[in-house]
Amino acid sequence: MRAVPDGVYLCPSVGEYPVYDELIYSVISGDEQRNRLFRRAIAAAAPGATVLEIGPGPDLLWTLAAAEAGAARVYAVEVLAESARLAVETAARRGTACVEVVTGEATALTLPERADVCVAEIVGCIGGAEGMAAVLGDAERRHLVEGAQVIPAAVRTLVAAVSLAGVLGPEPVLASVFGPYVEGIFRAVGGPFDVRFCLAGVGPEMLRSSPAVLEDLRFGAARGGQPGSRGGDLRLEITRGGPVDALLAWIELTVAPGDRPLDSLADDTNWLPVCIPFAGGPVAAGPGDVLSVRATVSEAADGIHPEYFFRGELAPADGRPGVPVHAESRFAGGPLRATPLHRALLRQP
Ligand SMILES: C[S@@+](CC[C@H](N)C(=O)[O-])C[C@H]1O[C@@H](n2cnc3c(N)ncnc32)[C@H](O)[C@@H]1O
Incomplete structure (x- = not known):
C-alpha cells in the first residue's frame, strides 16, 4: 500500500467524496485516540439497544463494537457499494447474527425499525463537510426514536487567520500520492474546481489571529434543546503581525458528552486542519487589526454537503481604510485556480 508523507504537507480533503480506498480507510481506522473514544461511547450506549451505524466502511468497527457490547440489532448503512460488499464479508467472518448491512445513502432509504442509538463517523475536516447536519437531521426525523443518543455528540469547527506562504514557502507542492485522489474528486463531481486542501504537520503556533x-x-x-449554529459574523483579531493569506479551519470533536474534545489542530488525529485561501492573495496585517467576515454555510446541489463562503475586510487598528477579503471552500463547481494555492497545486498539464 502507498504511504502518506511525513512532516508538513498538503493533501485534498477526501472524506466528502466517493474516493475511499484501502489507504484512506487504514489512516482513519489507525487513529487510536479516536478509536478509544468511540469504543467507550459505544460500550456504554449499545447494550440491549437497536443501533444504526451510518458509514461503517468495510471494517464495520463500530457496528461490531455495538454487537459485542450486546446490541439487540445493528443496521450498518454504507453508501459505497464496494465498501458495503466488503462489510458483508466482514460481518459473515465475525459471525454476528444481529448485524444487517444495508447498501445505500442513509437519506435515501427506509429501515424496518427506528434505532435507539446512532453511530455516524462521517465527521469532516471541517466538521459538517461530510454532510452531518443533513444526514443526521434526516436520521433523527426518520430512522431514530425520539431522544436517541448519537455518537459523536457534537463537533465544533473553528477558524483563524494564518500565513500559508509563511509555512509552505512561495511554491507549495502536492505529493504525487495525492494526485489520483484529486482526479477522483473531479471525476466524482463532474469536473475540476478549487478543491478543499488540508494541511498536515502544523499546530496552534501557526495561528495569527484569535479564533472564531x-x-x-x-x-x-x-x-x-440547543440548536447549534453554522456561519455568522466572525471577528478575528490579529495577534501576530505579517501578511495573512488564508483562514485555517479545524475541529473540536466531542464523541460522548463529558469527553475531552479531540482537537484536529493540537492533537495527532486523522482529521487535519483545512486551508481556505483568500482569493486576492496575502493581506498585510498588524497586531490589533481585525478581520471581520460574514461566513455563510449552505448545502451544495446534492442537498447534503455544505459549502463555506467568507466575505469581509481586514480593518487596520490605526483607522486606515479596510482591505476587502473573500474566501470560499466549495464541495463542487465554482472557481478554478482562483487563489495562489490552487494555482500552485492544480497546475495545468
Ligand atoms: C470516515 S469513513 C468511517 C468508516 C468507519 N465507520 C470508521 O469510523 O472507521 C465514512 C464512511 O461513511 C460512508 N458514508 C458517508 N456518508 C454516508 C451516508 N450519508 N450514508 C451512508 N454511508 C455514508 C462513507 O462511504 C465511508 O465509508
Whole structure:
C-alpha cells in the first residue's frame, strides 16, 4: 500500500467524496485516540439497544463494537457499494447474527425499525463537510426514536487567520500520492474546481489571529434543546503581525458528552486542519487589526454537503481604510485556480 508523507504537507480533503480506498480507510481506522473514544461511547450506549451505524466502511468497527457490547440489532448503512460488499464479508467472518448491512445513502432509504442509538463517523475536516447536519437531521426525523443518543455528540469547527506562504514557502507542492485522489474528486463531481486542501504537520503556533466558531453542530439527546449554529459574523483579531493569506479551519470533536474534545489542530488525529485561501492573495496585517467576515454555510446541489463562503475586510487598528477579503471552500463547481494555492497545486498539464 502507498504511504502518506511525513512532516508538513498538503493533501485534498477526501472524506466528502466517493474516493475511499484501502489507504484512506487504514489512516482513519489507525487513529487510536479516536478509536478509544468511540469504543467507550459505544460500550456504554449499545447494550440491549437497536443501533444504526451510518458509514461503517468495510471494517464495520463500530457496528461490531455495538454487537459485542450486546446490541439487540445493528443496521450498518454504507453508501459505497464496494465498501458495503466488503462489510458483508466482514460481518459473515465475525459471525454476528444481529448485524444487517444495508447498501445505500442513509437519506435515501427506509429501515424496518427506528434505532435507539446512532453511530455516524462521517465527521469532516471541517466538521459538517461530510454532510452531518443533513444526514443526521434526516436520521433523527426518520430512522431514530425520539431522544436517541448519537455518537459523536457534537463537533465544533473553528477558524483563524494564518500565513500559508509563511509555512509552505512561495511554491507549495502536492505529493504525487495525492494526485489520483484529486482526479477522483473531479471525476466524482463532474469536473475540476478549487478543491478543499488540508494541511498536515502544523499546530496552534501557526495561528495569527484569535479564533472564531464557524460551526457548532450538536446531535441527538446531547443537543439538550440547543440548536447549534453554522456561519455568522466572525471577528478575528490579529495577534501576530505579517501578511495573512488564508483562514485555517479545524475541529473540536466531542464523541460522548463529558469527553475531552479531540482537537484536529493540537492533537495527532486523522482529521487535519483545512486551508481556505483568500482569493486576492496575502493581506498585510498588524497586531490589533481585525478581520471581520460574514461566513455563510449552505448545502451544495446534492442537498447534503455544505459549502463555506467568507466575505469581509481586514480593518487596520490605526483607522486606515479596510482591505476587502473573500474566501470560499466549495464541495463542487465554482472557481478554478482562483487563489495562489490552487494555482500552485492544480497546475495545468
Ligand atoms: C470516515 S469513513 C468511517 C468508516 C468507519 N465507520 C470508521 O469510523 O472507521 C465514512 C464512511 O461513511 C460512508 N458514508 C458517508 N456518508 C454516508 C451516508 N450519508 N450514508 C451512508 N454511508 C455514508 C462513507 O462511504 C465511508 O465509508
